[in-house]
Amino acid sequence: MRSKYVSVSVVLTSILASSTSWGFDATSVPVVVASTTSETPTVTTATLSKPVTVQPVATAADAKTPEEHSAEIAKQRETVSEQLRVAQLELDEAKEKPTVPAKQAEKLADDVDQLKQLELVHAQRENAVARKQELLAQQQAVRDKIESLESKGLGEETTFTLPMLDVARDELLVEQQRTATVQKQLQNAAAAVEAAILARDEKERRRRAAQEAINNKPKPEDRPRLEAELARADLVNRIATATVELKQLEAANENLSAELQGLNVNFLAAKVAWLEQHVEYRPEDLQRQMLELDRQETHLKNSVVQSQNDLDYLETRYRAACQRAEEPGGDNSAVKAEIEARRFARTVEQDRIMLVNRQLARFSHIRKAWQRRYDNANETTSFASLKEWKKETDLYLVGMDLEQSELSARLEELRGKLDEINTRITTLAAVPDANTFEVRSLKDSATYLQRLIGLYEQDLGNLRSVRRLSDKLLAEIGASSNSVNASERLRYVWDRVAGLWNYEIFKTSDDRPVFVRTFALAVIAFVIGLFLARVISRFLGSRLLPRFGVDANASSALQSLAYYVMLIGFSLGALRFANVPLTAFTILGGALAVGVGFGSQNIVNNFVSGLILLAECPIRVGDLIEVDGLFATVERVGARSTRLRTGANMEIIVPNSRLLETNVVNWTLSDSRIRCDVQVGVAYGSDLQRVKELLLKAAKTQPQVMFEPSPFVWFTDFADSSLNFRLCFWIHMNSLSQRLDIETAVRFSIDRLFRESGVQIPFPQRDLNIGGSRPLTVRVVSDDEAVKRAA
Incomplete structure (x- = not known):
């Protein structure tokens, strides 16, 4: 809970901390610090880090009292006045005597002017001394006020209200703005x-130069001239x-004035601090303030009605002037001036209505501000409300700044027009035969413009008061x-x-x-829906x-279709839950169609191909397929791609469109039976019937080889080195490795049976025929001879 009564020092510190928001620099003015050791706060004068400092000017008169100084100056002035009287008489006599040389008369006139100037300086010095006494008296009066405030405060019989505090704050603001x-x-x-x-x-x-010239014993004929120059x-x-003494007095007075201004600031700051501690925020004061605002608002509304009536009348006169301008003959310049004056008059009323309506619009903010000030003072406001009020007020001040800039620009424009009209009036005044009616119309326009400028200045003042x-x-x-406190701040953050x-x-369409x-x-519903779609579809398929x-292939296809159907359903449900209208997808569908025609065609092509694969099932999960010479088993048929696994345990992702656009061999599409071929060659001269029997026996002894269709043997070729046979048999193949294993076992069996029966598997043989006229000579030579022959 915020404490309502705080010490004056705390209140004053708050004032100074927020002084920049009141429009003055608190670091450049004296302040007061209050002590709360007694029941009545004691206010003492103190200064901030940059106080109003003055450097007193040392003068000879500082050791004298103001009365003595004033008497001394008066005596000097009397002496000068007597000298001036004598010089003036000599000048008057010189003017009456024609025998007096002109140069002598000029010197006398110059002396008179110099004495007049000296007398004027002494008079100003007397005024400066009098002002010094007045400033000292004012300083003493302010010190008495401060002492009274320290001891008695502002009184106990008067009720101190918030408007009184505002007046004191405004006075303090004015004094502090005078610091610069x-x-x-x-x-x-x-x-x-x-x-x-x-x-x-x-x-x-x-x-000194003139005195030195006399001290040098000049010629007798030059001495009068030098003495005259010395006197001058x-x-x-x-x-x-x-003049130096006068300027020193004036500087000393400025120092006293600065000290007085500092004392005034101290007193007003102490007064504000005292009022903040003793002000009473009564409901009747707020009610009185609201009634005053109602009265002002009613007055402005009545003025709007009156201005509207005046505008209708001025509009009639303006149209009449425009009609006269269209009539033939007459003084066009005078009519134009009248039209301009009527237009200015109409503009004044239009702007008056606009400005008054602006002021009326500000009453809502003014009422809120007063109500919130009282609520805040009575501690009926939460921290969240304070933050909200600050946000609203800051936003309103931004609009006020823009409005103030607009008003200033408009005032500058109107002042320029007024200067232009005054220039035209001055020009016409210098013309002897100028049109009187035109001059009068221009003066009327100038009068209307001055009124309009006054209205804008008045609205600008109203705007500044609302700003304050x-x-x-x-x-x-x-x-x-x-x-x-911290708990209330945490509650606000929460x-x-x-x-x-x-x-x-955002909002929907x-x-x-x-x-x-x-x-x-x-989003949570969509995630849950995605999870449920996966779980339900897997339960459905497995x-x-x-x-x-339902077989595994059909189950896999139905699982994928069920997954995407449920995913779309949950997605649409989540969008509907978020208030997103589903009709928006009609526009989205058109945009999607355009996107498909450009960048999304490959993705959609694969998606559609996936739907075809799931529907027609040319490739199913577990099938052994061959793509571009690569054997692999189908592990998953997705919406966009199909996942394959090779015998080397490599996973391959193939786009669905590729499986439909290229030749794919499905070894297990409708039947897993396939025929395997094993080729073998035997030597010439072997018993061919025995070879056939051995080959059939090698196939039939393997348990994986099917009896129906039964194995058979083809005698395929008389090769260069062997007689070639092909053993054909059928197996159930589920994978490529299974087929290779069976073929390997059959080959092992053929090799064993052929060795047991003495059947030879030949290797390639070549006969080399060498022609010549005589037989080849063969003899054995030694190593040395062989080396020589080679060399």
């Missing part, structure tokens, strides 16, 4: 002092010296959010996570929402159908 101006004034005052000192030093150098240089130096109210709400929301469950992802909840459940006498 005060700093600039201090810099300007210091620069003025430096410039005055430089000018005085220059004048002092000239005076001394007067100019007196003016420069007085929103900023205060945000600052209070931030302060309340910072004081929320609610946010739970809220995502009902977040709308029939304007039905799809939430995260429905989408997640649809358990149920075989019990009804």
Whole structure:
């Protein structure tokens, strides 16, 4: 639970932390820090890291009291005034005497001007001293206010309400915004002092030069001229010296003014902190505020009605002016000026209605802001509501920023038009025979434009006041959010996570929402459906159908078809559960058809081929097939591809379309019986009937060889080295390795029987015939002779 009553120091720290949202830089102004050691908070002056600092200017008058300083300046002014009176009399006498040389008269006039300037500087110094006394008095008054606030507060009889706190905050904001101006004034005052000192030093150098010229004992005829130059240089130096003192006084006053501004900031900050601790958020105050808003809203609505009536009247006058412009004859320039004035008048009323309607639209936000401020102060708001209020207010401020930019641009445009019209009025005023009616129409247009500019400035001010109210709400929301305990924050995070469950992802074509909840459940339903489709289809193909006498191949085909049918059904059910209309698949079907015609044709071709294989069953699970000279057993016929396994235990994935488009030998499609051939050759001269009997015996002795059809032997050829026979017999073949095993066993048996019976299996023999005129001579030679012959 947030504590309602906190110390002034804590409240003030909150103010300074949120000062940027109120529009000022809290690091550049003095603040107050309150102590809560006693029942009444004690407010003391303190500064932040960048306080308002002033550098006092050291002057000779600092050791004097303001009264003494003022008396000294008055005495100097009286002396100058007496000198000015004497110089003015001499100048007047010189003007009356024609015998006085012109140069002497000019010197007298120059002296009079210099004395007048000196007298003016002394007068300004007197005013500066008086202002210093006034600033000191104001500082003392503010210090008294601070002491009173420390000891008594703002009083106990008055009820302190939220509007009073807002007024104090606005006053503090204004004072703190003056900080930059005060700093600039201090810099300007210091620069003025430096410039005055430089000018005085220059004048002092000239005076010393004039004095040195006299000290050098000039000629008697030059001495009067040098004395006159010295007197003039001394007067100019007196003016420069007085100017330096004046600028120093003004700089000192700026320092006092900065100190006063800092004291005001301290007092107002302490006042805001005190009010925040003692303000009462009563329902009747909120009701009074709402009644005031209702009154303002009613007033604006009435003004809209009045403006609409005025607009109708101005529209009539504008149309009448346009009709006069279409009439032949007359002064077209005057009529055009009248039309322009009527148009401006109509624009003023149209914009007035628009701006008032904008202000009326802001009342809803203003009421919410006030209600939320009171609810937040009375601790009737949850942390989740605070976050929601902040989000809404931030979003509203974004719109206000855009509206403010629009208003500023419109004001700039209207001011440009007003300058243009004023220029035309000035131009026509210089023309002697200018059309009076045109000038009057232009002045009316200027008047309407000034009214329109005033309306926009008024709406801009209203917008800024609403912005300030929103900023205060945000600052209070931030302060309340910072004081929320950890349990409430965790509850908010949990609610946010739970809220995502009902977040709308998108909407369907029939304007039905799809939430995260429905989408997640649809995905879960699809996954469960996919699992059930696999389990049910496997149970159907491996358990149920075989019990009804369905063979393995048909069971596999029905299992695959059942799987895809159930998968489609569960998918459509999941989409329906997620509020996705199934009518959308009519459009999807057309798009799918286009996709099939381009990039998806191979995939769909394989899928359709898989359906054909499952329906016609030219290739079944367990069949031994031959594809491109490769023997393999079919393990699975899928929707897109078929899986084969070779005798070397290699798995091969073949696209279904390839099995239909190429020649495939299915050794076990309708019958597993196949005929095997074993060829063998015997030597010439062997007993052929005996060979035949032995071959038939070798086949019949193998248990895997079928008796029906019975084995038989073909005498195939008289070869070069042998007599060739072919033994043919039938077996049931389920795999290629089985066939090769049987053929191998038959060959082993033939070899054994032939050896027992003395039948020879010849190897290739060649007869070499060498022709010549005489017989070949054969003799034995030694190794040495053989080497020599070879060489």
